[in-house]
């Protein structure tokens with residue numbers, strides 16, 4: 001007999017509503033979920049938006065609702081900004097999201113990408129036995145220092161519906177033997193960008209305000225933990241960027257994340273950039289202004305995942321200030337180079353990309369990604385939960401040959417034999 005509802009910590013499937021929850025909380029999350037919210041509205045789905053409050057400054061949050069024409073979220077978690085460490089920030093969001101999900105009882109919770117917001121959303125949902133949908137699934141840096149890598153791997157493990165931007169991302173998911181259903185749909189950024197790009201070129205006056213001519217400036221963004229938390233990395237990147245302006249003569253426009261401004265000020269570097277005649281450093285700008293800046297830039301230097309994708313789609317050459325990127329396809333099509341933080345590597349990267357022909361293919365799919373995802377979600381709202389569980393159970397296949405041996409001694413023998421034959425193969429290879 002099941003425990004009464006009031007004593008259980010999770011729901012039975014029939015207690016959930018045919019409703020979808022969209023989780024947002026950071027600048028890129030708001031942008032990437034916008035096409036999904038729009039499609040849910042258009043297809044008259046029952047849904048609500050839950051904002052975790054991870055990002056909260058006007059220029060990191062509200063401005064994107066204005067620029068993308070999004071309604072106020074139904075729920076907004078207060079005071080998240082007080083929690084700074086990864087653990088406490090994620091824990092605060094997890095606790096609050098759980099409360100909201102218990103009240104609303106949606107059947108599917110949609111998270112996107114790899115920020116702490118999305119890890120908290122996926123974990124809260126799964127513990128309540130809700131289905132987790134993850135967009136931008138299957139990305140890898142293979143850099144185990146990167147906080148986003150930890151998040152995305154856990155989210156994918158929890159995900160029931162995994163929306164990959166392309167076949168490469170699908171392959172990563174398959175290699176990791178994830179238990180969710182995989183769909184290759186393209187990137188929602190294709191839709192977001194398409195919606196704002198044309199309006200931006202008409203409405204944004206940022207180029208005039210900054211006195212910039214099309215194709216005659218470089219754009220820059222930087223905010224990643226693996227750069228900002230290490231003084232040596234920051235100093236090295238800034239040195240490289242100043243060398244780039246000296247050698248190539250283009251002004252550099254640098255809309256900076258609040259975290260970056262704070263860190264540059266702590267290290268006395270903000271003053272240096274602010275006083276430099278060829279660097280325009282300023283607080284981060286809204287999506288409309290950023291699209292106007294990016295689509296007219298001669299080239300972009302960045303450590304942002306979203307900007308690497310957008311530059312590739314808009315055919316703006318990109319220099320990535322990281323040691324590893326999750327957007328390997330941008331390197332493969334020739335839209336991007338990975339330079340890390342070494343000043344001379346940055347200069348060489350710029351030189352290389354200035355010569356690029358800007359005719360690479362777009363590896364992120366065709367417009368209509370939001371709608372494709374929502375149609376699948378609406379269909380899966382009616383999928384029997386047993387089918388979801390069966391897909392997860394299928395991961396067992398890889399150990400089934402041992403389990404079928406029936407008793408522990410036989411299993412142990414088979415595993416030992418396999419290990420020793422692998423070890424002797426490795427020894428043979430060493431001797432060859």
Ligand code: UD1
Nearest residue numbers: 026027028054055056057060084115116117147148258259
């Ligand atoms: C987070 C994501 C990162 C994503 C980035 C998008 C994680 C682990 N990282 O990093 O993947 O690329 O968002 O921008 O989730 N701050 C403000 N105002 C804001 C937001 C942040 O002042 O609206 C400052 C605060 O000092 C805050 C710091 O920036 O402590 C860092 O913010 P946080 O959300 O923890 O990480 P991000 O660097 O933004």
Ligand code: UDP
Nearest residue numbers: 027028255284285286287290304305306307
């Ligand atoms: N962006 C913006 N204004 C800025 C810098 C970036 O609107 O000043 C947008 C950019 O177009 C992209 C998204 O923010 O869509 C990327 O977010 P961010 O770099 O913060 O995070 P990441 O993509 O690295 O997770």
